[in-house]
Amino acid sequence: MSETAAAEQPTSPAEAPALPPPFTVVVKVKLQAIAVPEAVGGYSVVVPALPGCVTQGETIEEVQANIVEAAEGWLEASHDRHKEQAVRDMTE
Numbered sequence: 001m002s003e004t005a006a007a008e009q010p011t012s013p014a015e016a017p018a019l020p021p022p023f024t025v026v027v028k029v030k031l032q033a034i035a036v037p038e039a040v041g042g043y044s045v046v047v048p049a050l051p052g053c054v055t056q057g058e059t060i061e062e063v064q065a066n067i068v069e070a071a072e073g074w075l076e077a078s079h080d081r082h083k084e085q086a087v088r089d090m091t092e
Helices: 003-008 060-089
Strands: 035-039 043-046 056-058
Touching: 043 060, 056 060
Parallel strands: none
Antiparallel strands: 035 043, 043 056
């Protein structure tokens, strides 16, 4: 076999280069949250784009702080659930 033919052959998975280590990115995202006054006082708030991302608080200021924390936790948990599958999808 010529040198050119050998160079054109695909690399087998065993010979694939190692993946670089993961790195962290900081992403600024704007999400809409909807606050609903509760009959007993305080507010419940939900982020429609993040199913299940809800919180509550006594004041609008409190729910604004709480929903930021809830959204960050939601995104982190979602990332952790999906990252292994994403690596498998990219390396297949």
